[in-house]
Every structure is written in structure tokens, then in C-alpha cells.
Amino acid sequence: MKNLYLIAYLDLKESLRAKWFVVYSLVFGGLIALFFIAGVTESQVMGFSGLSRLLLMYIQITIVILPIFILITTVRSISGDRDNHILEYMLSFPISLKQYYWGKIIGRFITVYLPVIFAMIIAVAYGAFKGADIPWNIFFLYTGLLFAMSSAFLGIAFFISSFVKSSEVALGIAFFIWIFLLAFIDIALISLMMQQRFNEELIIFIALVNPMEMFRVAAISLFDPELTVMGPVAFYILDSMSQTVFVLISIGYPILLGLLFAFLGYKIFEKKDLV
Amino acid sequence: MIKINNLTKKFGAHISLDKVNSEFNKNESIALMGANGAGKTTLIRSILGYYHPNEGEVLINGINPIKERVKVLENISFVPQLPPPIKLSLDELMQYISVGAKVDRDLIMHYANEMKLDVSANINKSFFKLSGGMKQKMLIAISLAKKSDIIIYDEPTANLDPKARDDFYRLLKQNEDEKVLLFVTHRLEEVKDLVNRQIYMDLGKIVSDEKV
Numbered sequence: 001m002k003n004l005y006l007i008a009y010l011d012l013k014e015s016l017r018a019k020w021f022v023v024y025s026l027v028f029g030g031l032i033a034l035f036f037i038a039g040v041t042e043s044q045v046m047g048f049s050g051l052s053r054l055l056l057m058y059i060q061i062t063i064v065i066l067p068i069f070i071l072i073t074t075v076r077s078i079s080g081d082r083d084n085h086i087l088e089y090m091l092s093f094p095i096s097l098k099q100y101y102w103g104k105i106i107g108r109f110i111t112v113y114l115p116v117i118f119a120m121i122i123a124v125a126y127g128a129f130k131g132a133d134i135p136w137n138i139f140f141l142y143t144g145l146l147f148a149m150s151s152a153f154l155g156i157a158f159f160i161s162s163f164v165k166s167s168e169v170a171l172g173i174a175f176f177i178w179i180f181l182l183a184f185i186d187i188a189l190i191s192l193m194m195q196q197r198f199n200e201e202l203i204i205f206i207a208l209v210n211p212m213e214m215f216r217v218a219a220i221s222l223f224d225p226e227l228t229v230m231g232p233v234a235f236y237i238l239d240s241m242s243q244t245v246f247v248l249i250s251i252g253y254p255i256l257l258g259l260l261f262a263f264l265g266y267k268i269f270e271k272k273d274l275v
Numbered sequence: 276m277i278k279i280n281n282l283t284k285k286f287g288a289h290i291s292l293d294k295v296n297s298e299f300n301k302n303e304s305i306a307l308m309g310a311n312g313a314g315k316t317t318l319i320r321s322i323l324g325y326y327h328p329n330e331g332e333v334l335i336n337g338i339n340p341i342k343e344r345v346k347v348l349e350n351i352s353f354v355p356q357l358p359p360p361i362k363l364s365l366d367e368l369m370q371y372i373s374v375g376a377k378v379d380r381d382l383i384m385h386y387a388n389e390m391k392l393d394v395s396a397n398i399n400k401s402f403f404k405l406s407g408g409m410k411q412k413m414l415i416a417i418s419l420a421k422k423s424d425i426i427i428y429d430e431p432t433a434n435l436d437p438k439a440r441d442d443f444y445r446l447l448k449q450n451e452d453e454k455v456l457l458f459v460t461h462r463l464e465e466v467k468d469l470v471n472r473q474i475y476m477d478l479g480k481i482v483s484d485e486k487v
Binding site: 092093 | 320323324325326327344345346347348349351352353355357358359360361362363367370371372374375376414
């Protein structure tokens, strides 16, 4: 266990010094700052106002950019170390592959999760300072959803990283997965439904397996119980189960998905040539 | 100490090691030579347990380095040909090694000092920001401080100036007893005073193996 924490700690320290982390933190912190500067908390759109409105906008943007940020910054984690022979040296010490791999995952998880959650905390703290009502239910839901979303894409990224030979290929695959999942949030799903090539159950199934769609529906359904801005897929999903059950699934499923991919990645890492 | 039995490693259609058999024992200093692509690095990486062989096996004191890598690597020190661009600071790198491999940090400092590398002055600097020679000195200091029974050097003096090479050979002389020293080299004259066995490889096979 000592080595696991050591590797997580060193990976975290290394990441915190990296330029990508500065950009990553600035993007999420900057978004919140921009919303305050733009007066989002004073605006009212479709009944959402104040901090709720700000958090809604934050989460809508996060749905799109968080997965790609996690994928591109993490997907080179192991493949990059393999590429430039860091893995060859670091693994010449008596550290088990299990400790190395999972230590890296823990370190990287903290790195990618902290800025997004920290930006929300800043928003809430600043909102409270300005005397706004704090929507705690939304805050805690988003904390859980962001945790789940980060787990899912971190697991996928480590899975890709474990089997690709070069970091360029890893990046290419990461982009493809992001675009693919993004397309299945709306564009592809809606076009499939409109063409009526597939039955409703299949469409719902496709939506449910996509962690980005789960995240989106769970994040927005709290604001929009009538689902006026959500589209038909969300309506079908929430028609077949209660909102509470769906929220629990939308947090549990991405975490499990992330763990599954991370575990598959570990098995590949263990079975393949290391360098 | 190291037993290589019928070891074959292929990468696609290319055969990198072709039924290699050999044994390296205590008090042997071996120069492993051969042209580029002869299979030297593949052999070393197989000893370190990085490659899954297509046939045959490597045993270190009777233990398979893939199945029990932690146990095997406790007894091996390795210095690669090119120092990798590790982003950890020297302090963090020493922490990784002292905690992960139970290497005495003071001993690393001692050997670094012997190699004329001032670790204290660069303690918070990223390893990859050091000069080529400084990186190599640091890796050599770590390899000696680890007090392993098997020391593997892949062209260890490539980045060192003549003075640093002398320091390196002096320290090795003091630390070679009861060990297996394995040098991958293209320049035999540099290590010929240290080695007592020369192995030539070509096209994945050992073509010559003689004691000197």
C-alpha cells in the first residue's frame, strides 16, 4: 500500500507542475469567473436564476469539455511513459505492476477531479458572499456526477493507454471516442429516431450506455422536470424510472464503467510486453 | 545467478532473440556486444522481466522475473543507455527509489558525491532538466547505492567525460565482488579492464562467448 500511495503522490505532484494542469484549471476556474463577470447569476432563463442558473451553465459546458480534457491529458499517461523510456527505468525497481498502475490512476484522478470541483466550490462560496441562496441539492448532485464522469473517462483513458504503442495513436482514439459519445447525446440519436430505423427500446439503450448522456439527463432533469429542453430520449428514460433511481444510476453506472475499463487496462498492462 | 534457457522473442515476423542459452554467474563481469539489432537490449529487457518470451525462459536465482518481478528486481540495478526524461525532481526521484526499493538515500548522495554530482544544489530541479552527464551520474549513483547482486549497464559511459568515466570505473571496481556485472557496449576497450567474459551477439543469437 505504501508504494501505491507513493506513486499516486508523485504522479499528483508531477501533474500539478505540468502546463496542461495550469490550462485545465484555468479553463474551469475561468468559466466560473466569466459567468460571474457576465452577470449570469442575475439573469433568468426558463425559470432558472441565481447560482442555480450559473451551475446549470457550468455543468452544460462541463459535459462537453470535461471528457475530452480527461482523455487527452490522461491517455498518454502509460503510453507516453512507454514511448520515452520512462517506464523502462521506473519499472526496473521492485514496484509491482499493480501498485504502479493503480497508483497512477489514483494520482491522476485527484488531478482531474480537483479543479472541476474546486471551481464549483469557488462559485458557491462567492455566491454565498454575495448573499445568494445556495442550491445545496444541485451542488451535491453535481459533485457526485462530476466524480462519476471523471471516473468513467479516466478508466477509458487508462484502458486506451495500456494497449496503444504510441501516444499519437492514443490521442487519435481518445478524440474518436469523445466525438462518438458526443454525437450519440443528440445528433445521431435524434436522426436515428427521426428515420425510425430502430425501435424506441434500442434508442433508449444506446442513450443509457453513453455516460455523457446519463450525465446530461441527470444534471438537467433536476432543473427541468417537464423535460422541455431535454429532448425525447430524456423523456423516455425518465418515463420508465423515477428521477431518484435515475440519479443514483447515473452516478453508479459511470463509476462502474470507469472501474471496468481501468481493470481491463490493468489486465492488458500486466499481460503485454512492458516496453 | 542468471539462467537463460532456449529464449526466443519475436516482434511480429522479426526474430529478436533466437533460442538463446546462457548462464551468468557470481563474480562474472560480462561485456555484451554486437551490432545494432543483434538482440542485446531485448536480452536485457527479458532479464528485467519486461518481455514475455515466445519460447524459453529467464530465471534469476531460480525465479522467473515476469511471475515474481518484485522479488527479482530487488536484486537488480539497471542503468539505461539514454537517461529517460523523468519529470520528477531529484528529491522526488530519490523518494521513489528509497521508499519503493528501500535504497538508502544517504548512500545515493554518497555515490553521487563520488561521481562529482552535487545533488543538494539540484535537489528540486526536474531530473530531465539536468545535463546528459549529470543524469547519467545520478543513475549510476542510484545503481551503486541499491547494492544489488546483478548490475546491468547499457552503454553507461556514453554521456560521461573522461574524468567521470574514471570515477565510474573506480567505484565499480570497489563494488564488483560477488556480483554479476553486465555491460552492453560497442566499445570494448572502455570496459576491457573490468570484464572477464565477452559475449558477441548477432541476429538474435550468441555467436561467441569467451572468458578473458
